[in-house]
Amino acid sequence: MARNPQEAALALHRFGFGPRSGSIEAIAGDPRGALIAELDRPGAGQITKPDLPTSGAANRAVFEYQAERNANQKRKPRDPAQAQMDAVPAQPEAMPLPRQLFRAEARARIDAALNAEIGFVERLVWFWSNHFCVNQEKTVMAGAYEREAIRPNVLGRFNDMLLAAEGHPAMLLYLDNAQSIGPNSIAGINRDRGLNENLAREILELHTLGVRTVYTQDDVTNFAKVLTGWTIRQTASDPDHGGEFVYIKRAHEPGPQTVIGKEYDDDGTGQGRAVLADLARHPMTAKHVATKLALHFVSDDPPPALVNRLTRRFLDTDGDLKGVAKMLVEAPEAWAPEQAKIKRPGEWIVAALRATGEAGEIGRIIQAQNLLGEPLWRPPAPKGFSDENAAWLDGLAQRLDIANTFAHREGLALEPAAIMDVALGPLASAETRRAVTGAESRPQGMTVLLMAPEFQRR
Amino acid sequence: MPTYLGAPTRRELLLGSGMLFAWAAVPRAARAEGRDPRLLVIVLRGALDGLGVVAPVGDPDWGKLRGDKGLILEGPTPALALDNFYALNPAMPNFHRLYQAGQAMVVHAVATPYRERSHFDGQDVLESGLPKAGAADSGWLNRTLAALAPGGRVDPHGRQAFAVGPVAPLVVRGPAPVLAWAPPRLPPVGDDTTLRLLDLYRHTDPALARVLEERIGLAAIARAGGMTSEPDGDRPAVQGSGIAQVRAYFAEAAGAAGKFLAGAEGPRVGALAFDGWDTHVEEGAVKGRLANLLGALDGALAAIESNMGEAWRQTAVVLVTEFGRTARLNGNDGTDHGTATVALLAGGALKGGRVIADWPGLKEADLYENRDLRPTTDLRAVLKGLAEEHLCADPGKLEAAVFPDSMDVKPLRGLLA
Numbered sequence: 001m002a003r004n005p006q007e008a009a010l011a012l013h014r015f016g017f018g019p020r021s022g023s024i025e026a027i028a029g030d031p032r033g034a035l036i037a038e039l040d041r042p043g044a045g046q047i048t049k050p051d052l053p054t055s056g057a058a059n060r061a062v063f064e065y066q067a068e069r070n071a072n073q074k075r076k077p078r079d080p081a082q083a084q085m086d087a088v089p090a091q092p093e094a095m096p097l098p099r100q101l102f103r104a105e106a107r108a109r110i111d112a113a114l115n116a117e118i119g120f121v122e123r124l125v126w127f128w129s130n131h132f133c134v135n136q137e138k139t140v141m142a143g144a145y146e147r148e149a150i151r152p153n154v155l156g157r158f159n160d161m162l163l164a165a166e167g168h169p170a171m172l173l174y175l176d177n178a179q180s181i182g183p184n185s186i187a188g189i190n191r192d193r194g195l196n197e198n199l200a201r202e203i204l205e206l207h208t209l210g211v212r213t214v215y216t217q218d219d220v221t222n223f224a225k226v227l228t229g230w231t232i233r234q235t236a237s238d239p240d241h242g243g244e245f246v247y248i249k250r251a252h253e254p255g256p257q258t259v260i261g262k263e264y265d266d267d268g269t270g271q272g273r274a275v276l277a278d279l280a281r282h283p284m285t286a287k288h289v290a291t292k293l294a295l296h297f298v299s300d301d302p303p304p305a306l307v308n309r310l311t312r313r314f315l316d317t318d319g320d321l322k323g324v325a326k327m328l329v330e331a332p333e334a335w336a337p338e339q340a341k342i343k344r345p346g347e348w349i350v351a352a353l354r355a356t357g358e359a360g361e362i363g364r365i366i367q368a369q370n371l372l373g374e375p376l377w378r379p380p381a382p383k384g385f386s387d388e389n390a391a392w393l394d395g396l397a398q399r400l401d402i403a404n405t406f407a408h409r410e411g412l413a414l415e416p417a418a419i420m421d422v423a424l425g426p427l428a429s430a431e432t433r434r435a436v437t438g439a440e441s442r443p444q445g446m447t448v449l450l451m452a453p454e455f456q457r458r
Numbered sequence: 459m460p461t462y463l464g465a466p467t468r469r470e471l472l473l474g475s476g477m478l479f480a481w482a483a484v485p486r487a488a489r490a491e492g493r494d495p496r497l498l499v500i501v502l503r504g505a506l507d508g509l510g511v512v513a514p515v516g517d518p519d520w521g522k523l524r525g526d527k528g529l530i531l532e533g534p535t536p537a538l539a540l541d542n543f544y545a546l547n548p549a550m551p552n553f554h555r556l557y558q559a560g561q562a563m564v565v566h567a568v569a570t571p572y573r574e575r576s577h578f579d580g581q582d583v584l585e586s587g588l589p590k591a592g593a594a595d596s597g598w599l600n601r602t603l604a605a606l607a608p609g610g611r612v613d614p615h616g617r618q619a620f621a622v623g624p625v626a627p628l629v630v631r632g633p634a635p636v637l638a639w640a641p642p643r644l645p646p647v648g649d650d651t652t653l654r655l656l657d658l659y660r661h662t663d664p665a666l667a668r669v670l671e672e673r674i675g676l677a678a679i680a681r682a683g684g685m686t687s688e689p690d691g692d693r694p695a696v697q698g699s700g701i702a703q704v705r706a707y708f709a710e711a712a713g714a715a716g717k718f719l720a721g722a723e724g725p726r727v728g729a730l731a732f733d734g735w736d737t738h739v740e741e742g743a744v745k746g747r748l749a750n751l752l753g754a755l756d757g758a759l760a761a762i763e764s765n766m767g768e769a770w771r772q773t774a775v776v777l778v779t780e781f782g783r784t785a786r787l788n789g790n791d792g793t794d795h796g797t798a799t800v801a802l803l804a805g806g807a808l809k810g811g812r813v814i815a816d817w818p819g820l821k822e823a824d825l826y827e828n829r830d831l832r833p834t835t836d837l838r839a840v841l842k843g844l845a846e847e848h849l850c851a852d853p854g855k856l857e858a859a860v861f862p863d864s865m866d867v868k869p870l871r872g873l874l875a
Contacts, residue, residue, distance in 0.1 A: 389665075393665065393666075393669050394669065396666060396669045396670060396673070397669075397670070397673040400647050400651075400652070400655065400670075400673075401647055404644070404645070404646075404647040404651065405644045408623070408625065408644050408645055409625060409644070410625070415578075416578075429662055431658055431661045431662050432658060432662065435654055435655075435657070435658045437578075438577075439577065439654070440503060440504030440505070440577050440650065440733060440734070440735065440736030441503040441504060441577060441578075441581065441731075441733045442578055442581075443645075443733065444504075444648075444650075444651050444654070444733060445578070447647070447651055447655075448651070448654060448655060448658065451655050452658065453658075453659065453662050453663035453666055456666065457663075
C-alpha cells in the first residue's frame, strides 16, 4: 500500500490526540488500519492504576477527612501557654484530600491520552464521558466514575454503558436521583418526601432519545418513579460500603409504570433496567448518538448520509459502539482534507504536550483547561461541553496566552521547525511553515505553531 | 512569593526558583584586587535595529536613508545627542543620563561572526560564542565562569551563573551551575506575535482571523487613551497596545536580576532575554513600536541601577542582539534582517560617555551587500574585553573555550573605568 503521511497526520489530529514524535511515519502505511487496530487492541480504553481508589473508597475517604476537619475546627481552644509550647514552625498545609484525588484522576486521564499511539479510543472515552457527564462540584467521584462506568464500555454496547452510567453513584448524586423517593413508597409516605425528576428527564433528553422527541411529561414522571430507590449508601451509617450503589425498596414507587407507551412491571431494579434497555435500542437514541458522534469527529454540520449510516449500524448491531466507531473510520465523509473542527481545549493541550514530548505539570494542565472554559469534569450543565466550533472560537485569545506561556516555559529548548514536522508533517501549509521558521525567536515560533490553524483544528 | 524590597536571601531564591543548584563563587581574582565585579547580559531577540537606537545624525547620508522616520535632532521628538555625530533614541532618557555621567556607552557597527539572516541561527551564534550556528548546548557566559583566572582555591564547580526567565537563555547554560529565577509573570504575548498570527490567519483561516481581530479591537478599546499610538488606517491598533505589560515585565525581570547580582553572597554573572525586536512592519523608531520597546528597555536599566544600589559601581550590563536590520526602510516602513547593529553597555564600572565605532559610512557602496550597516567591530571583541578586564578571565581560556576560533579577534580593552 502506498504510504500516505497526509492522511496519517489527519487521522492523528481528527481521530486522535495529535502526533507524537514519529507518529505520522508510524501509521503512514495504513492510517485507517491503524485506527481500527487501536480499537481492537486488548484492554483498549482501560486505566489500570491500583493506587486510584474506587468511587466508593474515594467517597468514604473524603467523608472521613471532612468529618475530622470539622471536628478539629470545633475543638475547644487550648490553654494558650500549652499552645505556645506545642507550637511548631508553620508547615505548608497539605493539599486537601478531595483535591489530591482529583489531581491523581486527572493525571491518569491525561497520561492515558499522552501515552496512546493515536488516541482514538481515548477520544471516544472523552466523548462518552462528556455525553454522560457528571460534575466534580457535586461528587468527588467524577474521575472514578469515568474509569468505572465509561471506560469498561467504551467499545462495548451502548446499553451497558447507559446502565453503568445511570446506576453509578456519581450520576445518582449529580442528577439528584439519590434523593428521589417514590411518593407512594413506604419512605415517601413516612417522610413526606417525593419524586425528583432530574435524572429521568436528562436520560430521555440528553443521554438517549434527545430533546423534543417522542416522550411527554408523563413519561418523565413515570420514568422518575421507575428509578426511585436507586440511591447510594450513606457512609455515616455504613462505613464499609458508604458511597456505593444500593437499591432501597422502601423508597421505590410501587407498581407498574408506563413509559413511552409500554408498561413495565415493578420488579425492583429490573424495572429500571428494562426501561433503559428499551431506550438504548430506540431508533431516536440511535439517531441522537450518531448525530453527536458525527458532530464531534467530522463537522458542525454532519452529512445526513453519514448520520444515517451510523444510525443504521447502531440499530443493526444493538448499539455496538466499537462497530459504530469503525464505521466512522470507514466513512469517506470523515476524511475530508479540510480540518473543519476546532479542537476542544483539552484536546489542544494534550496535542501540544504530545508534539513536544512534555508530560506537563498536572496543576498547570488543570489550570489551562479552566482558563480555556473547559474545566475538567465540571461541565456547565448536564448537557456537557459543547461540540460546536462557535463555543470555542471565542477562547482563541486565551489559547494564545497559554501557547505563549507554554512556549516561554518550554520553548527555548525546542526547535520549532522540528516540532512542526512532528506535529503537522504534510498538513503544514507553506504560510505556516514560513511563519514558524521566520519567527523572531524560538518561543515565538513555538507560539505560532501551537496557534497555527492546522494545529488548532482537526 | 519572594519580595524584592531588600536583598534576596537564599531562602527567597529557593522559594522563587524552580531549579536551583549550588551556591557560591564570585570571580576571586577580581575580588583579590578589591573589586567585586558583576556582569549582566541582556539578549534582545529578534534583531535590534541599531540605527533606530543610535543614529549617525552627523553622517550626511543618514537623512536620505530614513527621512523623518529616522532619528533626527529636529522635529517634535528630537533625538538625544551623544556627541557631534551620534544621537540616541529619545525613548531612552535614562540611558542618556547614564551616558552623560560616564556610566553608559555604545559600540556601533558591531556584529557577531554570523553573516546569514536567520533569527534562530543568529541567536545561537550570539549566545553560544561559537563562530558558526549548530548544535550548541552551552553559552559563552557560562563557559566564562570556567575561564576565570585561578584565584587559587576556587572550585570551578561551585561557580554559578544566574538567569532570569522561565527557561535559562542559551548564553548562560552550560557546565557551570545555573541559578534560575522565573518572574511570577511570564512575558506577555507581544504585539508582534499577535500580528504575525493575524497575518497567518488572514492568509489561511478567515474564521480565526475574525476572532483575533476582535480580540485586538477589544484590547485597544480597553486601553483607549493609554500609551497606544494612533491607529493607522486598516491596520488594527495593536502597535504598542500591550506596552504597559511589556514595560512591567521588562522592569520586573531586569530589576530582579539587579537585586540578585547585588546581594553580598549572590551570583556575579547573569543573563536574561527580551523578545520583540523584529520590526518588519511599521518599525516606529521615533514614535511607535520600537520607541515603545526601547522605552521599556530604558525602564529596565533604571530598575537594575536602582535595585543594585552600591553594587552598581562594580557592574557592567551589556545588551546584545543577534544581528541588525536593513539600513533603508522596506515597503512597510519597517526594516528587514540585516547585519551590523549596536551593543549597549551600562554600569558604574564602565568608562562610559563614548560611542566606540569604526564608522563604515552609509553610502550605497559602504553598505554591506548594498543593504545593511557594514560590520566593522566583532562583537566578540567587546565581550572578550569585558570578560578579561572586568571579570579577570584568563585570556588563553577565553580563546580556547569561551570564544573558540577567535584568535584574530583582539579583546577590546579599556572599556572599564
